[in-house]
Amino acid sequence: MRNPMIAGNWKMNKTPSETVELIEALKKIEVRSGAEVVVCPMTACLCAAAGALKDSKIKLGAQNVHFEDKGAFTGECNAATLKELGVEYVIIGHSERRQYFAETDETVNKRTLKALESGLKPIVCVGESLTQKEQGITNEVVCLQTKVALLGVGEKIDDVVIAYEPVWAIGTGRTATPEDANDTIRAIRGAVREVYGDAADRVRILYGGSMNDKNAHDLMAQPEIDGGLIGGASLVAEKFEKVINFN
Numbered sequence: 001m002r003n004p005m006i007a008g009n010w011k012m013n014k015t016p017s018e019t020v021e022l023i024e025a026l027k028k029i030e031v032r033s034g035a036e037v038v039v040c041p042m043t044a045c046l047c048a049a050a051g052a053l054k055d056s057k058i059k060l061g062a063q064n065v066h067f068e069d070k071g072a073f074t075g076e077c078n079a080a081t082l083k084e085l086g087v088e089y090v091i092i093g094h095s096e097r098r099q100y101f102a103e104t105d106e107t108v109n110k111r112t113l114k115a116l117e118s119g120l121k122p123i124v125c126v127g128e129s130l131t132q133k134e135q136g137i138t139n140e141v142v143c144l145q146t147k148v149a150l151l152g153v154g155e156k157i158d159d160v161v162i163a164y165e166p167v168w169a170i171g172t173g174r175t176a177t178p179e180d181a182n183d184t185i186r187a188i189r190g191a192v193r194e195v196y197g198d199a200a201d202r203v204r205i206l207y208g209g210s211m212n213d214k215n216a217h218d219l220m221a222q223p224e225i226d227g228g229l230i231g232g233a234s235l236v237a238e239k240f241e242k243v244i245n246f247n
């Protein structure tokens with residue numbers, strides 16, 4: 001009942017011309033899995049990406065959005081600009097933003113509310129650190145992150161996508177086992193259910209963290225895992241194609 005989503009987070013990779021080149025390669029892929037495919041290039045490449053994606057079913061996502069409409073926020077990008085560029089999804093609260101750019105659960109919540117108010121669909125990232133995993137508090141951490149991120153979302157909950165990305169699995173080649181990822185995602189869905197009731201069954205929850213052409217099939221076979229947020233493996237068309245057609 002939940003349509004799978006495979007989203008590529010290109011992080012700070014690919015110039016505008018390289019972005020267009022990769023999109024042109026991805027446009028040739030026949031999507032046999034039925035997944036909704038999303039690409040999230042760098043902010044400065046969104047315009048070029050939007051042009052290349054015209055007449056394509058691949059959706060455009062951004063990697064961040066500010067919570068104010070406009071003003072003195074050097075280096076940030078507002079929701080109105082993303083909308084005007086044809087962006088549909090926006091990643092919010094990625095662990096790299098939490099780690100390097102002082103993003104907190106509270107700013108994640110503010111950005112999520114602004115995205116929804118502006119007609120953008122947030123892909124809200126949650127995930128535990130290695131220390132938290134070793135302390136056995138993964139579920140507490142991700143459930144709290146989820147609840148704070150989604151405070152005040154109300155009926156817009158149906159536009160929200162959540163990505164569970166264990167920090168220790170990002171860019172490390174270490175992946176959560178399919179069973180562990182499934183269990184944690186079930187806990188996250190439980191946290192959504194506590195606040196939003198049965199809407200929790202409609203919210204897509206993705207797994208991210210070294211998901212690639214080799215492990216996508218096993219991860220996607222888990223009942224709670226509704227898709228993937230892919231870093232490294234989404235930068236190479238041949239690898240991303242195998243993730244997209246995970247079945």
Ligand code: 13P
Pocket residue numbers: 009094165169170171172173208209210211229230231232233
């Ligand atoms: P990797 O797939 O490179 O581990 O990155 C995952 C990620 O952070 C996606 O947002």
